[in-house]
Amino acid sequence: MELNFTRRFSMAHRLLQSGSEKCEVPHGHNELVTARLAYIGAQPLSPESNIAADFTDLKTDWHRWIDKSVDHAFQLGLDDPLIGYFKIHEPQHLSRILVTPGDPSTECLAALLLCKYQCFLAAVDAPFEVSSIELVETPTNTVEINKTDLALFPALSSDGWWRRPDMSINDFELENNQAASRSEKASLTSA
Ligand SMILES: [Zn+2]
Structure with a gap:
């Protein structure tokens, strides 16, 4: 069941x-993302409700993350110099920068979306997994990534915002907190 x-x-x-x-x-697209969720529950459905899970539980965080x-x-790719520009000149907009390891191609974005949605499902113990993400970049270009395709993106096996079930699209805040905690420790040591 899907x-x-x-x-x-x-x-x-x-x-x-x-x-x-x-x-x-820099240029833009209006995109459509379709997530396909496969049922991985061991049990048959409840004969009373005949549902595997409440749709709201499965998609609320996902839709909130997409919308917000x-x-x-x-x-932008992690090494794009525009990130440095925003850090210096427009830090108030850093929360709007979605950072990808390597270029932010449609293929890479689809893989990142798959990882992120999988985190949201795992966080609510849903009996579903993301089997694929279809990303329609333009009316004539569509990319579909399934979970076995994640092996094509070795950089995604490292830690990053795509491994956390939160609203993040980059790791700037985490990096700032880590830097602040390092400097706090250093000042305690030198005191
Ligand atoms: Zn483009």
């Missing part, structure tokens, strides 16, 4: 390693 949930969002990105000048310049964090975010 459930599909679809949501839309707008985004901007640029692809510095694409070799395409038009992709290297992913929609209108600027997707």
Whole structure:
């Protein structure tokens, strides 16, 4: 059994390693994301309710994250110099930067979305897993990533915002907290 949930969002990105000048310049797309959730419960459904889980439990965090964090975010690769620009000149907008390991291609974003949704499901102990994410980038371009395709993105096996069931799309706040705690420890040691 499979459930599909679809949501839309707008985004901007640029692809510095694409070799395409038009992709290297910041530009945007209106995208549709469809998550396919496969039932992994061991038990048959309740004969009274005939449902595996409340749809609200399965999609509330996911839709909130797409609407509040992913929609209108600027997707940039971790090494993109524009991140340095925002850190210095527009730090108030850093929460709108979605950071990807390597270029923020549609393939990479689909894989990151799959990881993130999987975290939301695990956090509520849902008897479902994300079997695939379909990302419609334009009316004529669609990327579909299934969970076995995650092996194609080795950088995603490391820790990052995609491994946390929270509203984050980058690790700036975490990095700031870690830096603050390091400097606090250093000042205690030197005192
Ligand atoms: Zn694009």
